[in-house]
Amino acid sequence: MEKTIGKERIINACASVHLKCLPYPAELQYLYFLSDNAPFAEIGIPAVTMSPGFDKVNEDILKYVHTVADEADDHFDYCYLRKFAAAYTLTAIAMANSNIRLKSV
Secondary structure (H helix, E strand, O other), X not given: OOOEOOHHHHHHHHHHOOOOOOOOOHHHHHHHHOOOOHHHHHOOOOOOOOOOOOOOOOHHHHOOOOOOXXXXXXXXXXXXXXXXXXXXXXXXXXXXXXXXXXXXX
């Protein structure tokens, strides 16, 4: 989020569904460069990572990332998922409808 001129659009999309938009933790920036987003960002195409539901990442979260344990069960908050998906969709729409050329900075 900090490296795109679309920051305001991201914040507004999240706020419209009552979610708070937080910056990606600095100590985990290396994960971004391992993601599918990095090649797009490297050539100037906005490639925002939106991660749901937490304001810090620790071993309790990382143990589930991209593993077979990373799945929704009966305790999964599907109402939150709907809000998160709406924020993601509204962000994409706002960026697609922008009159300024969005790019990574």
